[in-house]
Structures are given as structure tokens and as C-alpha cells.
Amino acid sequence: MRISDRGFRLFVPMLSVAFVFALMLFRTAYAEDHTPTALKLGQSLPGTQPLQVDEPIDVWMVSGINRFAERELSRSELTRQQHWQRDYSSDDHYLQSVRPNRKRFAEIIGVVDSRVDHPGIRMTLSHDQFNSAPPILASSGHCVAYEVNWPVLDGVTGEGLLLSPKGRDPIATVIAIPDAQWSPEAFVGLIENADVHPFVLRLVQQGCEVLIPTLLSRECEFSGHPLVGFTNQPHREFVYRTSFEIGRHVIGYEVQKVLAAVDHFVARRNSKNVIRPIGVLGVGEGGLVGMYAAAIDPRIDSALVCGYFDNRENVWREPIYRNVWGLLSEFADADIASLIAPRRLTIEACRVPEVDGPPSVTAGRRGGAAPGQIHSAEIASVRDEFTRAKSHYEPLGRRDQIKLVISGDDTAATATGPAGSEAALSSFLIGLDVEHLNGTAAALTSHLPLPDPSARQARQVNELVERNQRLVRDSPRIRDEHWRQADRSTVAAWETTTRSYRDEFYDEVIGRLPHAMLPINPRSRLIFDEEKFKGYEVVLDVFTDVIAAGILLLPTDLKPGERRPVVVCQHGLEGTAASTLEQRKDQFLRRGFAAELALRGFIVYAPQNPYRGGDAFREIQRKSNPLKRSLFSYIIPQHERTLQWLCTLPHVDRDRIAFYGISYGGKTAMRVPPFVPEYALSICSADFNEWIGKTTSNLYRASYVYTGEYEIWEWNMGNIASYAELACMMTPRPFMVERGHRDGVAPDEWVASEYAKVRRHYDELGIGDSTTIEFFNGPHTIRGLGTFAFLHKHLNWPEPK
Template sequence: MNKVLPFLAVSLLSGLSAETARTLPKSNRWVFPADIVTEQYNELRAFYEGEIAKAAAARGQYWAGEDWNAVVRENREHFCRMLGVTDPLLEPKPQKTVLAESPSHTVSLLEWPVLPIGNMGATARGSLCAYAVLIVPKSAGPHPAVIAISDAAQSAADIAGLTRALPPAEQTARRLSSAGYAVLAPFFVQRRTFCQPWTEDRSWLFRLGYQVGRHLTGTEVQQVASAVTLLRAMPEVDKSRIAVAGEKQGALTALYAAALDERIRAAVAANYFGTREKAFEEPEDRTLWKHLVRFGDAEVAGMIAPRALIIDGAVPGTDIEIRRAEGYYARAGGTRPIRATSGNAGSISDEAIAALAKVMNPARPTAADYTAELPPERLAQIANTQFQHWQARLRNLAMEAYAVRQAAWQPPVTSLADFNAWAEKKRELYLDTIGRYAPAEGLLEARSALLYDEPEFAGYRLSVRVYDNVHAYGILLVPKDIRPGERRPVVFTQHGLQGKPEDALGVIPNPNADSVYDRFGWKLARRGYLVFAPMISVQTAIDRSNLARRSHLIGLTPQGMEVRKFGRVLDYLSTLEFADAERFAFYGLSYGGYTALWTAPAEPRFKVIVSSGHFNDWNIKTSDVTEGTSFLFHADCFDMFNFNLLHSFSHAEIAMLTAPRAFAVEIGDRDAVVVLPHRFVEFEMNRVGELYRKLGLADRFLIAAFAGPHKIDGHQVYPFLDRLLRGKPL
């Protein structure tokens, strides 16, 4: 029905004409775009890429200061935290297996402990091991040494010539040993699906580590540091002459290791050094939280200065970053980085090895003419052992996070004032976790268009400006029986992933959507509420992860953007004479339940929050290797991961920050989104309920459990909303 009723114009909009009633008050007419989903996604992608460019332009502020050593020291601390390089290493006590002897060299396989399997209890007494190929000249030493790091598509055995995977010209470790060095080539997890079938091995471990403030790249940097310690203890090695050299992914590791470890005299980076403003297009396991705020490759080089840095090969932006790095080297009083070649070779070039020799002064070269091969079975054993060890450690850290959170979350409950003061500090930490966006200020530029004209309410598409070229969108239902001067509560009804506002509202019956959402927006409008159904900014997990990949590089998250969008819609609704700005609520299902939960601590104007079909034990949901609904098993769900989240927040802690406002969990006994068995989630829900009880606010918390699957139920939630939104404001 498209006819605009005179009753709507006169009763609701205070005498405005029927023509004006085709838009909402204080808004301009909106010509709805043909593809709102693509428009919203493109807006956010452009926003994050613009913020990345701004971050790069502003990066110099973190590298200013007259005391260069102090500047580097501070930035190294940030770099360590970003990489999760925070755990003390074990003493490297290697076990050696000789693989080959030639007249000139001995080739061995090393295995040594690096870190304990866990940090608490019995696991702290176990250890995970590093593996490496060691090639040592038989000539009189001590020799300079190079830690040769392969690309993630290769293994240490490949570059040492212990397999037939690479031609001799690309066997970098063997070539360096022929150039007069003792060479240690560490085994790292390769970028492939090998040890488990669901995602690439590196992505699997990266995500496990990300949740507990560790990083796969950081684990490799730690193994390099352990290898440096090991080499320095060997009588055959000159401990003052140790270098790192890598190609592609190995070059990244070499750069980062040299930036943090001043015992490393020189670094060679082949086919990697360049601008990182498009790091979101690189493999997921390279994603670093807040990476581009302080660091590009030039800044990493600045932490290596004044030690030798050899740049080999070319990638996009190599020349730009070298010029920037030269400025840091000048401040450090060192010789500028050496450019070996400008091509993109398959491995480290002969020119780069020659440049390294001028720094490291190896003895006369002797061809490494050994013959040996590591059989595929042994290589598979090494790969599986390494993967299982790191998986066990990172999973143990996730389990230990329960105790870390328990110790940190002891809120005072003797008075509401004491609790609020305590919670405010936790809320600041939470805002750091979801990202601190610039305030959304300026004109609202609201636009609207009539969509529904039903007997009991009218419905409008609504767009509100958040930032320049970023807009919030949703559909607002306005009851027609609002009396002049009356203000009604507003309930946001949030759909799930791959849904749309129309699904959450259910104004026009749709059997598929209604079987999940139960027309809950329509039902709330019929109960007399203003109802706003926002659209989640993107509709697919892949697009959502693409935004997360961009936003995390600058310390932001898509969740934080949703909060900003909701805030601007609240700003607009607060200008409407018939909306009660003291009575806003949020009710979402599935991804909408996720959005409701994560919005709650950050937007205090929502007085009641209902998270339906989402509330979980987030440790299990994001780090369990046996729970089938764990997001580890879903390659396209990177946006479910937040750096170092589990040491500070699971869902119970996020919900606690809603207090003293009202909070409800709606959960079906057959909801497959909730981890099984449900008793884990019940424990987390009861923790929240216990806090509300101790604060004397038991009537503001609800567990709306029902018999049914993943869907809106409403039978307990609707009365909960009625009681809290129609009484005295919270």
C-alpha cells in the first residue's frame, strides 16, 4: 500500500502536509540506490583505505625526538607487543643428528627447546621445539654465521639442498655455506593445508595466537632469537658476526628479527622490502594489529640502523621505502641501506651475497659439495610436530586466559558508584579493543523515503551521515497512534549475516525469513514501539573479513564502525519530537546478537540490550580445536578474531560492562551457533547474572531460554522490554 493517510500527516507529524509525510521530519527526500549493500561495503572499504593513507602520513610523529636511541627503544616496545614477543625463551640445548659429511662441510639436523607448552601449571614444565638444518665448514674457525630463512612456500630442507624441490641456484642455505658461512636454516610452518584440512596451517596458528596476544610471525622471530643464542654458544661460530637472510616471507622474518635483536650484525631482505599500505592484500597470517600506525618497512629498517641492511630485489614501493629508510639511517649515524639488485629473482642474488661478505668478512669460499636428503616422512614428522607444539601452546594460553580474566575481573559490588568507577576503566580497555574512531560530528544529512504505509504504522528507509562518504542505513517504523507531545521508546532490531532490515522487520510476510526472525520488528511496532532495523554494513563473511583485514592494520574494527553508525542514528532519532531519547533498546539475532553484545559497552544510550542466538563462551568459540562451531574451522570469518581479546574479555565480561543498564540473553536449547555442551555458556551467563544480583539489579537481567533452534522467540523478551522501557527511565 503506497497511499499516505491524512491521519499520518496530521496526528503523527503535527500537521505537516501529506507530501511532506513521504519523508521523515528533519530529513531530505532520498532516492534509494539500486544496490545499497555494495554501496555500504564500498563506503567502508574506501574509508579504511583512506585511514591507512592518513596513518602513513602521520607516522613520523612516533619517530620524532632528539634522542634517537630513546625513540627506537619506545618503538621496539610497541613492536614487541604487536608481534606478541613477550615470553622469555628457554635455554637452547640442541640435539644434533648428523645428516651428511663431506670433505668441506658437516650437515646436521638440530632440535632444541624454545618455549614451554604453556605458562601455568604442568604445561609450563613441558617444551616445544625448534628444528633447523645446520651447515658448518670444516675449515678452521670461528666462522661468521647466517640464519637463512626460506619463503613460506618452502622449507629449510629445500633451501639447504636436502630435497629436490629447488634448483641449485635457489638453494640459498647451501649457497651461503659455500660462501664461507656457518649456516642455520630454521624450519617454520609453511603456508599450505597440510597438518589440518580446514584452512592453511599458518592461518590456523595465526588465529589461535591472535586471540591471546601472540602472533605466528612473532613465534618465528622468537625462534630466530633462540637460534642466535644457540649459534653464539658454538665454538665454530664467531658470535660477533651473525646475520639473518631471507626471501619473501623469510625476508619479513629476517627484518623483524634484526629490528628487535641487536646481536644480529646484518640483515638481507630479498623480494619483500616495500610499501605496506596494501598489506591487506597479503596473506592473512601477516596481519598485525595497529601495524601501519607506527610502522612501515622503513621504520623497521630504522630499528635495524646503524647495522647493515641489504635490500635485494624489488616489490611495489621498494625505492620509496629505501629513501625513507635512508633518513632513519642518517639519524642513527649508520651507512645507508645497500641496494643489491633491482630485479625480482627467485632467491637471494649473488650480488646480495657479495654485499653481505663485505660486512661479515667470511673466509675463502669453499663449495658445499655434500650429498644428503631428508626423506619426505621425516619432513612430514617435523612439520606435524612443530604444528602440534605451537597449536598446543597457543591453545593452552587461551585456556589460561580464563584465570587471567578471573583475576582481573573482581568488580566492587558494595555500591553502584564504586562499580561504575571500576567499570569505566574496563570500558576504556574495551574501546581500545574495538578501535577508537574519530568522533562522528557535523551535519546529520538525514535522508528518507516512505517504504511502508500500513494501518498501524508507516515505514521509512533512512540514511544518516556518519563521516564524509560513510552513511548509516536502516528502516524506521513509526506507529500512527502517537499523540501530539507523546514520545515513544525506540527498539533497534538487528538482522543477522546475509540478512537485511526487511527480514528483521517482517512487515511483508516472508516464510524463509519469518521462520528465523518471527517478524519481531513488526510485532514490536504493533506493541507501540518505534522500531529501527539497521543494516549490517556488509552481508557476507568474506566482505566482512576484507574490512577487518584493512581496519586491524590501523587499530580499528568493523564492530567499532557499527557503534559509530548506531550512534549517529541515535543522534538523529533524538531530534524527533515523537522519539524518547531516554528509552533506546537494541535486540539482535545471530550476527545481530553479536552486534548487540559488542555495542552495549560502547553506546550507553541503549538502556536495554538483548543478544539473541549469539552469546557464547568466546574462548571455546574462537580457539577450540574440537568444537565444530569454532570459528577456527571457518576460513572466511577473520572478523571474529580480535588481538589479545581473551586475556581481557569473553562475552560475560562484555555483558558486565552493560550494567547498570539492562541486559538479556535469548538462547534456544537447539541453537547450533552456541557451543556445545551448553553448560559452558550457561556458566558464562550465570556469571553476568550474579553480578547483577550482587548490585541489587537482578530485575535488569534475563536469561530467556526456550525450546527451539537458532531464532527469535520473544516470549520472555517482549515483556522484559515492556517493563523496562515503559516504566521509569533506567
């Protein structure tokens, strides 16, 4: 049930009158007994229901949002089909109808950069060392193997092995992608690995040439920088972290490596006018990359996905480098398979390398890697997802083009057999016009020293990290170009021309929840009663299982009919609403800033934000990202609901409500007030900085690349808005930064440089007195000097004598 706008306008005055009357009665009772014990603890605020809960509010809040997010994941199958307009009337019509989905899929996995113009597979060793013949790394009676690389993007190469049939021209080309725990040499049996069945050698025996790329591994040897330090993050996570903020992804980079190889093989095919089908197969992580590549590129004729295809509603439990923004809002594995249709697709449920978490923290390495597990899939789950995928092949009359193979015991709960079963390979080869699979293949014998897998892994990791650093350095130019349509000639012009930018950031970076709010249902209880103010714990309903909560401080000298400004005081990471009332050792204030402002006569509200509980709250981000949502997708509605309720209180001036947040509350200051117009001003304390560098730099010691806050990255933010642009979205409302010189969030130079853009913006609009920055000689804390003066000035409330 939702109160109509008209009903709400009628409801507020009635509630206000009732509240004033009740408050007058309360003040009369209070006057008869001047001691702080005149009110009974637990008593509810007039106009609210009693708050009766034994569970800590922060725990209640975080667990509720987690339940909401899980429920949304479970119903995503019902909602994502609205993004598809499939036309099954013919193959051509179908391919045309899914073209927009294919484009969006490429974008969300970061396949957005143009590849090199002249691709080519190059032998790693110089031919001159071996007179004229290419250097053969290894061979058998049917196969020769070469160490190769190929250009992909500027500064990025693929590396691996190329296997060719001995003594004859290939009849088909296969790009075979091993799991991230396997090197190409292990994948073909040149390095002993009990988990690997070198089935790709059978493809060469059938006449296929096979390219085997190197994937970034799950080791952590090169995750860091020698000038800063190293972490226990898998290489895949380390590159994921430096990629996400600029709209790139480790998945996308590896798909690009596959597609650059396809570019080469297609160009060679065209130059020789020889029809040679192209197939992609992969195991585990390689299955993910191969399936995604086949979904993006229709030039791939056949795909074999081994040990990856499954229901993805629990993707948040998997390693974070599989986290894709908005994936399940449009693309379950069955939908990705539909992008491969009507081409050949073989799904093999098989055993894959399992992962219980990131590498252990060892001496000399930082911790902080995100948790995540990989287990062999449950066969029943794979069958269900396969049935959904098959439903897109059948209307096209292509049901024989998609096949499910169970490797090992098909009656077991989980897949037991290795990748590359006879049935899977035979099905895959049908898509390459190779109809028979004969015998077993002879093992390879090496003729040269095998490639150094550690040195190759270092090159592959460092190339991608350095590319990301170049993109970060170029991101200010990209943002300036992006904001070119914003008109700074007048305040009115700015507000008009930036509405679309504000909507874009909310929708594409934060993620907007498309749900109507529940009735407010305010509950409260008195938790303390001091001489100058009393405090109520408050809980409001937002969505099912999602609450807004906090502590309301009401000065005791409020007069009937008086309306005062409100300051919303936001705590930092792992804090509580009560922590804004407490004195800290590093603070300049006698008490917490919320209490100090209440002593100055402001009405104060300290919200509880959900970034508390370690992995418990970070799981909210993990569960939400696949549906194109973030932690702030919940925090913004929580604040909207809070302000909606505050505006019903008789002593609140709804036009004078300010936001003041520290640390993670400073992050909130940058991401909530710009999108909640009821906030009259915003103060960001101990967080404002050059945000894109802070989240991506591999050279800055306090970069989030090196910390345990694995929820921090926001998809493609670097190309849309950093903190300067977010602050400018406050225009013409006042905005202030509070900054301690010894705050480790970022160097003063980063903060000053980013803020200079804000000050110039306000000055150019003729409202320079509406923004300021205060530097002070202190650490990561609130000074409460210039900021308090800023509040008094812009909320028009007299400073105490």
C-alpha cells in the first residue's frame, strides 16, 4: 500500500498538529520535574509506534537488505526477459533482433576497445636462430607445437602455444582455453598435472590447428608493485580491481585476446580464400571466456563450454573477478547461450579445479583479497539452465545445434568426469564440419626448454595493469568530453542541462531500485534524556526487509511553533549512529559532532548506514552488482525516506536540512545529496579526493587496490564522473570539504586539485561563496570549526555566543 501524493499532503499537516499538541503536553510535564529522569527510557516519540526490538539495529538492517537482495536475484529470471525482443521467424531476423543485446553484453564485460588493425600469430623465438624453419617447441607423430604471441590492444598481447597437425594443412581452427590454474603446457601434457586430461591433442590428430592462450592465474605472485607492496589477491582480482572503475574487466581483456586471434584466423582465411571453420572451447574459467567470446563474435562457428555453464544466481559467492555489473539483469547463462544461437553449442558438465578462497597471506604480503569459491556444478542445476538455453534454439528449428553432455556418472549430484569427453568433443567437432573422432593422441615430446610460466604470467599481468593506468591517466579528458553538453553560462542553464547527467550517474553507476516504497510506519523509543537534548532511536520502513534507522536528537529548548534547521550526521565505515555522539581520541571536539551540533541548537539526525559487519555488508554489494545495483542503491532510498519523515516533524524546517558525513559518510556525502534534492547542502569530511586514482592506482600506498574494501568499485565511474563532477551536481546548493593534512585517504595535492575544479565551477556561476574547503592540521577526523560556521551560515542559524 502506498499513500498518494494528495493523501500525503493532507496527512502531514494533521500529523504536525497532533505532534505539536502532544509535544506541548510533554513540555508541560517536563516543566514539573526538571530532572533528566522525567521521561521514561523507551517511551516513543509522539506520532510514532513503540520500537520494540532486541536485535541491534545495524544487524537488523544489514541482514534485511541481504534478504532483499537475495530475493531479487531469485526473481531476476522473471524480469530480465523485458530486455529481449527475440524474433525467431528466421536466422537472419533472430540475429538482427539480438544485436542490441550482444552490444550491451560486450559493454558490460569491458569489450569496448578497438583491437589492433593487423593481427598476427607470431613465433616467440626468432626464426633466424633456427635458420629458416619456425622453432618447434614440442612434437608428436601427429602434432607440432610452437610458442607464440599475438597483438591484441595497444600494449597488450596474447601469449600461449600453437599446435598444428604435422604434415598437412589444418581443416579447422580451434582456440582452446584452459582453466586459470593450468598453463598451456599443462593443458597439452608437457607439464605433468593429474587434474588435466590433454584432450586437445585429439583435435590436432583430427586435423585441427589449436591455439592455447594463457589466462591470468589465481596465484598472487605479481599482484602489487615493488615500490608499494604485494597482496594475496589472485592476479585475476588484482586486474579486476584496476579495471572495473574505468569500464574494463579481466574477463573482457581475455575475451579480446580470443577475438584478436579470431581476427587473425579470419584474415588468413580470407587472404587464402580457404573455408576453415573456427571453434572455441574452454574449461572452467576458460569455459567462461570461451562462451562469452562466442556470444560476442558470430564468426565463431562452434563452442564447447566445459564445467562452467550453470545457474548464476549465486555468482556473488564466486570469486569477485567474475562479478559483472548488470549481468543478471539481462544475461543469465541461458541468455548468453541464446547469443550463440543458431550456431553449434555444446555444454559439458564436468569436474573443474575447485577454489575455496584466495591465496593465503604470507610473509611480506598484505591481505584483503575478496572471498570466493568455485565448485563443480550440480548436474540438476546445469540441466535446468540448459533447458532454458534450448528453448531459444527450438523455435529456430535448431534444437540439434545445442547439446548437453555429462562427463562421468550422470546419476551423481555433481559432475565427476574430466573435461573433454568423447561425446563432448564429437558434438563440438560437428560444428566444425569434422564428423569423426578417432582414437587417442600420442603425447608430445619437448625439443626446447619450456617457456617460463612465471615470466609469462608477469608479462600478462603487468601489460593489463599498465594499460589500465594509462586509461586512468586519460580519464579526466574522457570525463571532460562526456560533460561537454553541460552549460555553465547560468545556474538555471546548468540545472537544466545536467539533469540527464544526474540521471545517468544514478542509473548507470549507482543503480536505481525500481520499487515503490512501503508506508513509513515510524517506530521510536527514547534512549537518552540529557539536559540540552534528548535522543530517540527511530526505525522507518523503506522496502520489504529494508529499513531506514537512526538517532534523532531534539534540543530541549524547542518552542511551540518554532522550526529549526536539521543536520544529518553520517558515521563512517563500521560505525553506528551512536558513534556520531561519542568523543574520539583524535577529535578536536569534546563530544561527537552530532552531539556538538545538538548543543548548538540544531535538530540532528544520525542515520545508521548499512556499511557495517565486514563481509556481511559487502555481500550486499556482491548480490546487487549482478542486477545493476550497488550499496548506495539502498542508501539513497533510505535517506529519501528519512527526510520524508523528518519533514513531518513540527519543529523541522524542511528547507534547511543539511548533510554532514565523515569517511564512508563522506562517500555518502558525494553520492546521496546530489540525488536527494531535499538536502539543502552537503559537507564531505575525510573522504574527498581524486576518486578514480584512489580506486585504481597501483603506486599509491593507500589506494583501494591494496585494501580489504573489495566492495568499493563502481562500474565505469572513471569515464562518467569523479568527485569534482559529483560535487558540481550539488549546484546551486552549498558544498564544503573538510580535510586534515594527515588524513591518509589521499595526499593534500590530490584533494586540492580535485576541489579546485569545484571552486572554479561555483565561481564561474557567480556563487563562489556557496563552496569552500577547510584544511586543518589533523588526521582522519572532524575538526568542526569551519564546517560548523558553514552550517550556521547557510542554514541561517545563529552561532552560540
